[in-house]
Amino acid sequence: MSIVASFVPFSPVLGGGVAGYLHYGTREEGAKVGAVSGALAAVPLVAVLTLVLGALGFLTVVENAVAGALVFFTLLLFVVGATLLLSAGLSALGGYLGVYVREEMDGGDAEATVRPRE
Numbered sequence: 001m002s003i004v005a006s007f008v009p010f011s012p013v014l015g016g017g018v019a020g021y022l023h024y025g026t027r028e029e030g031a032k033v034g035a036v037s038g039a040l041a042a043v044p045l046v047a048v049l050t051l052v053l054g055a056l057g058f059l060t061v062v063e064n065a066v067a068g069a070l071v072f073f074t075l076l077l078f079v080v081g082a083t084l085l086l087s088a089g090l091s092a093l094g095g096y097l098g099v100y101v102r103e104e105m106d107g108g109d110a111e112a113t114v115r116p117r118e
Contacts (some may be wrong), residue, residue, distance in 0.1 A: 012038045012087045016094025017101070027099045028087020034087045042087035046080050053079060 016034030023033045053076050 010090060012041065012069070012090035013094035013097070015041055016091030016096075017098035018094075020095030020098025021102050023095070023099070024102070025099065027096050027103075029094040030095040030099030032095070033096065034091040035092035037095065038091025039084060041083050045087070046083055049079055049083060050076065079115070 016037050019033045019037040020030030023030055025033065053072065056072070
């Protein structure tokens, strides 16, 4: 859902919310499912960022090999980490809220919303 709605602001919250709502678990489990959903949805964005920064990094390496490579890898790690953290964090929030919405729709009983384990 996060990838499909990527043009909408805070789409990771929507994707995590759908994942949490459909998970039939506790709020904590909904947050975990949402975080995993957000991390998986961030993979295409991370791939594009890596390609773009890779091209920029290649240009800096040609000029000054050691300093350019160091700056490039530092920037790449920061951007990829921030992207994953933002996507997974917002999706975890959405997963938590998705389970909350399910509980409210089922009359506020948290135990009634948990699907039995097989």
